[in-house]
């Protein structure tokens with residue numbers, strides 16, 4: 112035995128999970144939820160601990176009672192332990208107290224690696240509860256039930272969860288897959304208009320970087336989407352979620368150890384603007400502005416022509432986004448630009464910003480010309496005015 116020889120370790124783990132689509136998940140006649148638990152543990156009931164977004168509770172006050180009756184009706188599959196309600200929105204990612212609350216619930220209800228946390232809410236609550244579930248006992252099982260457009264088509268279908276720290280978006284987090292994700296379309300009916308629209312930004316993003324045909328669908332149906340056409344929205348959510356999941360599985364870097372991150376198109380500015388507006392901007396609203404900035408920059412460096420740029424800006428506005436960059440002073444402009452280096456630091460390695468060279472095709476760049484970027488941010492309002 113050569114004691115100086117390194118011992119080589121290597122193994123693969125395969126991840127399998129499903130994203131389900133349904134309506135009225137907890138009505139007694141809906142078999143989906145209890146059959147997921149039955150498939151996991153056919154011989155006995157599985158312990159389940161629920162964490163619900165306050166915004167969901169407020170708009171669906173009957174839901175807690177419904178969940179309890181459902182669990183009772185299927186008690187041979189489900190062992191209900193408790194249900195807690197936590198504040199919704201970005202505030203849930205800005206408070207370490209809430210992580211403790213979820214961890215205490217996991218402890219008190221003796222949720223182990225063979226039992227489930229079930230989280231029902233928007234992307235923020237799902238991120239926070241996902242993080243707590245990933246660190247408790249080094250990872251208890253999680254079922255995500257996303258209730259906003261953005262969480263149903265992007266944030267809940269992937270492998271990441273995180274909370275904010277040190278004034279930085281998603282500073283603390285982990286990569287952890289859910290056991291299952293269940294999209295219930297009935298939740299979308301109670302969304303405020305801005306939360307209905309906000310998630311469309313992620314669909315436009317993934318269409319611009321991956322799928323010209325999907326982009327055309329969004330462009331053709333912008334008005335219907337704005338007017339809350341459910342069938343259009345269901346198509347948008349399905350395709351957007353599918354493209355995100357395909358990228359994770361087939362993009363060659365599910366846990367993001369490389370530097371190229373096409374699904375973060377428009378996100379360096381988005382994350383910074385969310386922070387700079389004290390999270391008054393929703394993530395999707397900030398992504399729409401971030402894409403508008405990067406598209407204008409892409410035009411200034413010769414990647415896309417003016418008419419393509421203007422037509423994309425028009426589509427983003429037509430679905431309902433306000434693309435005015437919410438900065439007023441030189442200092443704020445400077446602060447926004449610091450988002451580029453913070454983005455690099457968050458990803459690690461070489462700066463890589465995804466731009467597009469045409470609809471559906473990406474072109475990554477490894478450096479940003481700061482003067483041109485400032486020019487892009489100044490040019491954008493003029494383009495928006497000309498577009499009216």
Ligand SMILES: NC(=O)c1ccc[n+]([C@@H]2O[C@H](COP(=O)([O-])OP(=O)(O)OC[C@H]3O[C@@H](n4cnc5c(N)ncnc54)[C@H](O)[C@@H]3O)[C@@H](O)[C@H]2O)c1
Pocket residue numbers: 164165166167170198199200201204232233234235236238258259260261262265266267269270271272273298299301302303306309310393394395
């Ligand atoms: N983990 C990831 O990969 C990933 C990806 C993209 C975004 N995100 C994160 O997702 C978060 C944004 O999520 P979001 O857009 O869902 O917003 P959100 O979670 O902030 O929710 C917005 C508001 O809607 C309320 N709400 C939720 N469901 C509702 C319903 N059915 N009816 C009425 N109100 C409801 C919430 O209480 C909240 O007030 C951000 O923190 C973002 O960073 C995470």
Ligand SMILES: [Zn+2]
Pocket residue numbers: 313378394398
């Ligand atoms: Zn995003």
